[in-house]
Amino acid sequence: MLTKKEIKELNIFACEIRKATFSAIHGAGRGHIGGAMSMVEALAVLYGKEMKIDPKEPRMPERDRFVLSKGHCGPSLYATLAVKGFFPREALPTMNHGGTILPSHVDRLKTPGIDFSAGSLGTGISVAVGSALGAKVKGLDYRTYCIVGDGECDEGQVWEAAMFAASKKLDNLVVLVDYNKQQLDGWTKDVCDLGDIGAKFSQFGWNTVEVDGHNVSAIYDALEAARACKGQPTAIILDTVKGKGCSYAEKAGLCHHLDMTDEQFAQETALQDARIDALRKEED
Numbered sequence: 001m002l003t004k005k006e007i008k009e010l011n012i013f014a015c016e017i018r019k020a021t022f023s024a025i026h027g028a029g030r031g032h033i034g035g036a037m038s039m040v041e042a043l044a045v046l047y048g049k050e051m052k053i054d055p056k057e058p059r060m061p062e063r064d065r066f067v068l069s070k071g072h073c074g075p076s077l078y079a080t081l082a083v084k085g086f087f088p089r090e091a092l093p094t095m096n097h098g099g100t101i102l103p104s105h106v107d108r109l110k111t112p113g114i115d116f117s118a119g120s121l122g123t124g125i126s127v128a129v130g131s132a133l134g135a136k137v138k139g140l141d142y143r144t145y146c147i148v149g150d151g152e153c154d155e156g157q158v159w160e161a162a163m164f165a166a167s168k169k170l171d172n173l174v175v176l177v178d179y180n181k182q183q184l185d186g187w188t189k190d191v192c193d194l195g196d197i198g199a200k201f202s203q204f205g206w207n208t209v210e211v212d213g214h215n216v217s218a219i220y221d222a223l224e225a226a227r228a229c230k231g232q233p234t235a236i237i238l239d240t241v242k243g244k245g246c247s248y249a250e251k252a253g254l255c256h257h258l259d260m261t262d263e264q265f266a267q268e269t270a271l272q273d274a275r276i277d278a279l280r281k282e283e284d
């Protein structure tokens, strides 16, 4: 369990990630704000507490691996890496510009700290399964973490990967499903209703935990439960809000890909600064 002070620090880290994400999306003029925002708390816990990483040595052999299977949500992963010091924050506003190290979809050959390229939905989870299996075969003790989208779960490949991971008892693998209820062009339940996604993973042989995806403490506890579980991979279903923490995206409802004007950038940054101030005033 996290202490009150650790929870506060992770919530401040989440605000910093949101601010840095705005910087990338504003620099590009637009971007996948919805899905980038909904996974911020998960990124904060993974990169702030859970994973074995070293920003000075991004390819450290014993590092834990992270696969952003919903590769279009690069902006908040870049933001996380920049805040952690994998590369200078000044790179963020160059996202999607010619010659940038930050293409909107993640590319392992371009960005320090990106382990796996993704963008074609459904493929990243298979790569994560391969990474976890590789650790078992080689007797290495790194763990593999992967975030998939709920819309992405429409892809059959996700379920092939899920079936294979359970059959190989990959207890060194954690898949976090960003259940934000939206995909590119509508509500997930209208495009292809997933039903009870947690029950589906359980039926595929996974240890499954469902949590509030904006509660850093609950996410951390779920990751601890995953570590304790032997013989099964773990799926953490993150109940999230698409666009969370970007006021105009949240108000828009459907908010997969939006513009960010100078005014919106200033306003959203100020809101995060105010939240950071309020958090700092809280008692430890």
Ligand SMILES: Cc1ncc(C[n+]2csc(CCOP(=O)(O)OP(=O)(O)O)c2C)c(N)n1
Residues within 6 Å of the ligand: 032, 034, 035, 036, 038, 070, 072, 073, 119, 120, 121, 122, 148, 149, 150, 151, 152, 153, 178, 180, 182, 183, 184, 185, 242, 256
């Ligand atoms: C194979 C494939 N088909 C279609 C797309 C286009 N596409 C990009 S994002 C997206 C929706 C993804 O929704 P979801 O997985 O729920 O992501 P999030 O809500 O977190 O943005 C689609 C269909 C793609 N990238 N890959």
Ligand SMILES: [Mg+2]
Residues within 6 Å of the ligand: 035, 149, 150, 151, 152, 178, 179, 180, 181, 182, 183, 188
């Ligand atoms: Mg979604």
